[in-house]
Amino acid sequence: LDDFFDNHKYDIVHSHLDCMSAYPLKIAQKHGVKVRIAHSHNKSQDKNLKYPIKLLSKHLIPKYATHLFSCGKEAGDWMFGGNSYTVLNNAIDAEKYRYDYQIRNQVRDELKISKSDFVIGHVGRFNPQKNHPFLIDVFKSVHDKNRNSKLLLVGTGNGQSNIREKVDNLALSDSVIFLGNRGDVNRILQAMDVFLFPSLYEGLPLSIIEAQAAGLPCIISYSVPSECRVTDLAESLDLNLPIDEWADVVLEKQGTIRKNTIDDIKKSGFDVKQNVVKLEEFYLNSVEE
Template structure:
């Protein structure tokens, strides 16, 4: 059995956390054993992880004491020889201490790119560009959620795309689930515009609210359903209040039942400033939803003809016009075969990653030279 240690899970629910937990649940536990690093006081899914027999290892927060953080990792890996692979999930290379410590301890390192940021704080960009060169010399396997994310993190080095797959059958359109959740949320006879994502600048909620304001000016039955939480939630709530939209916007907070909430929506709008993949756009397609997304979404997410890209340079009025095209009569359909054929069913994708851990899978690598 291979012992793997995962870095990259946080205390908030996002695309990376969903990816990790979906794959972990799908591994053959007789072949793969995964433990998780917790930095600080919280780790999303911690209770479930512990119940399933995996361990959670707590480390001090890096921001408070970077040296103590690094030494704690080094001590852990030096004394825990059973960890054969250290799998580090990254959104940027601003912090690569786990990679350096793992190599000093003679461990095999997988680095997994989950994003393709085109907007970063100056200090983050500087650290990313410096550390990226160091990281690329130390890593044993480079993984990414898309070609775009891989090229951004690894440049011209070879990398392997691991699809951000989902438990596909859980997301397929279900009329009974739709009726039940719409009743619970008071959405009967409403045109429900949906979004799933953390309240961060990446997800562009401010522009989304502008789009919805334009939608409401034309369709008085429109409701905006926002699934997620984050540091900008209060700011967005204030904007909703200022625009007089408070009674027409539902914010659910972070939820683990996204597959059910998607059933309640009529159209999915996703104007992100940047994405490594945009897994929720795939989840929305799995639920049979028409998806209006920004041009920052990588091509791998365009699996069905349900998804349409719109430039962020277009006005909120233009976005609302396109969204409202789906406000009359749109028939949801089953997209199982399309999404499975594209490699986004978790049972198939998890097997690829498992075989990479076990060194018995020679998948195609992408040479970007």
């Protein structure tokens, strides 16, 4: 980083490394960068000491940052420890996710899914935070009650092989589709009937906003901040509830009529076109100051 700043002149450094932002901002300060932004995108639990360096590093951030940004209140409260910060919503191009029946049929044809199948979906990396083992257990319960159910999993990660093994052991291989990383998540969401997201913790997951923009009922855990429930489509459940209760709530969403929620997304401040203007104005004003 010293070499980098020796050879490049910047007015602003905007770091998205969560707790580890302290270090690039420290070097940026050393090299005279006037505007130094730390941006929180997640929350965690202080009792989780698996990453003690991260927990220590977050306390250094206010020393080196001139401005603090967060994707939401819970993420900001956790990382910045009582220091004031600005919430800048994670944002999407809402129009891209508008529900389209023709695209729904196209994607189902591509994935060899029947029009009558009940499709549950999830978008997220295969890591412990996303709670895939719990998700598979919920789907197993759903599948026992509706044999025409399918599960679409978008994403990759180190935990994927364990989840594949679990799916095989539960004899669900014919009903669970691993899609890997996709550049067309907006299309894949059209093919789903329910979005399931039982994370152990989150900042403010963009995938929930995307799913609501596509008109999908969303079943999320209480660990996901309530700020992401920007329409009446999102419902929160306790992870301590029995698996069968989660499954019953998912099954209740069968036959839900998809609706256009784009206006709700925009009014809630999650449209990227609005947020680009806000960030641009901040950058320009901060440099002028």
